[in-house]
Amino acid sequence: MIDVYSWATPNGHKVHIMLEECGLEYKVHPINIGAGDQFSEAFLKISPNNKIPAIVDPDGPDGEPISLFESGAILLYLAGKTGKFLPEDVRGKYEALQWLMFQMGGVGPMLGQAHHFRIYAPEKIEYAVNRYTNEAKRLYGVIDTQLSRHEWLAGDQYTIADIATFPWLRSWQNQGVELDEYPNLKRWFNTIAERPAVKRGVEVLASARKPLQDDKAREILFGATQYKRH
Incomplete structure (x- = not known):
């Protein structure tokens, strides 16, 4: 059984969905990032970047336990472990990998900044709000164009790029x-949202997550605690 150290965030849900899609047995260990669980000594041994999610698979590729952090790396590991959601042919594999990298390098960081400056920042900085809102719209446009030509991000197969x-x-x-x-993105989005494994994955830890309202949680996530060397 795979141990999953996670929280109900987009990056956490990537791994929850993948585990559900692959039919793997797993046990969830909540890492409440608003309470500072990500800075515990035990978690830092698994995830030195103090970010969720992370996993420990007791049945690693050599029969020994393996721990992994970074959601993209975890998706690749689980795809390799199960032989699912990553094309076997070389061309198809790299089609999927480029869109996975697009998510890791663009969609996640840029939409994360949009969330921060639109919702969480203590002061509304018009330049930042406009910059990241416009970048979000640009990225949605890139995805919409791709999906006007293909059923899924990487072509004709549902892959880890879609899951990410x-x-x-x-x-x-x-x-x-x-x-x-x-409209093309909306079609794709609604199709994925109806997948039974996706419905189960997005519910993992969802009831435990609360709106970020208190000053302590904001300080942990965005203040000096976040930037302290651990």
Whole structure:
């Protein structure tokens, strides 16, 4: 059974969904990032970047336990372990990998910044809000164009690229986006949202997460605690 150290965030949900899609047995260990669980000594041994999610698989590739952090790396590991959601042919594999990298390097960081400056920042900085809202819309446009040509991000197969991207787009309203303006993306989004494994995955730890309202949690996530060397 795989141990999953996670929280109900887009990056956490990527791994929850993948585990559900692959039919793997797993046990969830909540890492409440608003309470500072990510800075515990035990978690830092697994995830030295103090970010969720992380996993420990007692049945690693050599029969020995393996721990992994970074959601993209975990998706690749689980795809390799199960032989699912990553094409076997070389061309198809790299088609999927480029869209996975697109999510890791663009969609996640940029939409994360949109969330921060639109919702969490203590002061509304117009330049930052406009910059990241516009970048969110640009990224949605890139995805919409790709999906006007293909059923899925990497072509004709549902892959880890779709699994990685979908959770970040669930908060489209918080990013200043109107989903109706991206009809191909909306079709893709609604199709994924109806998958039984996805429905189960997005519910993992969802009831434990509370709105970020108190000053202590904000300080932990965005203040000096976050930038302290651990």
